[in-house]
Amino acid sequence: MMSLREGDNTAFTELYNRFWRQLLAIAYHHSGDKVLAEEIVQEVFISLWNRRNELYVDNVAAYLATAIRLSVFKQYAKEKRRSQIREQIADPANQRWDEEQIYIRFQQQYIQGIIESLPEKCRLVFKLSREEGLSIPEIAQRMGIAEKTAEAHLTKALKELRLKLNRPYLWAILLSEIFRP
Template identity: 40%
Template sequence: MNAYHSKIDEELIYLLQTEDELAFTEIYNRYWNKLYYISHKLLKDTDAAEEIVQEVFLIIWKKRNSLHIQNLHQYLAAMTRYAVFRHLAKEKKFNKQENSEGILNAEVADEIDLDNKILLEIITKLSNKLPEKCRLVFQYNKIHDQSLQEVAEQLNISQKTAEAHLTKALRVIRANFGDVTHFTYFLISLLFLKK
């Protein structure tokens, strides 16, 4: 039996950071199917889902020395959802580019822009109702795409406090969603799950 198979995630993370390729292989084997499931469930596209999972593992290997992972499963799942979000954003950008070449009609591009504006408006309105620190952590992290570490430094609070504010903000915003359309909910779910 493979000695790495019995190791817990924390041990594998430590070994990965020491450039242990067998630890990386064990993480890959342990989590590939789970990440593929997440990716495919969101995209419904086998090739794109596989590509995204490969991209996630490539990033893990490239950044192995600088990773700060507390829960490997959650970290990888969040990375996968964020990669799906980026993939969808690139697709929209590509669709807009096609439109400028006359392949898509203007109404479709306008609808995509409108969806983006409505989504941002809903998120901004909901986040504006949060207490100040909660609102700032949420907006800097989710809308301005800053890491929690950057947000914590900017607001002069600990990263744990920033995480607590973000968790509270997400809980409040999700609770206030009510009658949002399925498509908007899907996009917002992706936004909430990215790190």
Template identity: 40%
Template sequence: MSNIQLLEDDDLTRLLRTGDEPAFTEIYNRYWDKLYIQAHRLLKDTEAAEEIVQDVFLMLWKKREELNIQSLKCYMAAMTRYSVYRYISKDKKTKQQENIIGMITAEAIDETDIDNKLLLEIITELSNKLPEKCRLVFQYNKLQDQSLSDVAEQLNISQKTAEGHLTKALRVIRANLGNVANFLF
């Protein structure tokens, strides 16, 4: 057992103020478990409790020269308690922000779904104005996701003819969609 372990808290505090690392190590060894138990009891979270206790000792070392400690035991307990309160407050704000972001994202997805449905309705309406074969090729290929060769076979036309109908349909819909978009927005 070294001499530093025999010192009282007041003596350790005085040595700490002068930057004595063995005194700091002794304070750390003496109080780490007690502070951890205190933090864990309040948080019920092992990692958070360990992090808080480490932060308390880091703060103690950084501010060692300016500290005016009457009772090291009470001071360390108070530092830990306030660190837990700050952690809880920060955690609560983070969860509130995550909830807000989640709500905004859900609203944005809903708006996107509405926009997509509206756009699909407009495209369907525009495609209904096309000549019959042109309309069928477009709707089967683009709206029902059938391959162009399957559409050509189903309509009993050549693949080149189906490609021609699709090209015409896309040109007409794009031209009219631009007019509709200008009208809407």
């Protein structure tokens, strides 16, 4: 793991060649879908590479197997949630929603969940800023706090959203969709 942490492509290739078949078998066993299993294995290896500097793993095989299982279960949860959203937004006239609309709705609800999990003052500052369109001075005045404090709460909320979405380009687009006047 040490050479991988240092960005050694050879170490990564060695890990990939050593474990990909086993991981594919685990993913297929849990998902029953070969294409999905292949995608999950690729995503786990990409995540391993992207997080190589922050991971400290004693047993690489166990870590990767666990990551595969978690990814399969996350995929099930996503699909279940998408099915629920399809049912919620189904029009009585059976108007068809395309996959993009469903995905946007899913992301909007996911973002709303992140916002609701923020600490109380942080969430309030965020909502005043994004939903009511108040400026930092207006928020500070309404809440009776310093402008720097309001700014810090908003910064914290935005940072939390970026981290949880893990898609810097997507969060800005979706937030503008959610909080349109």
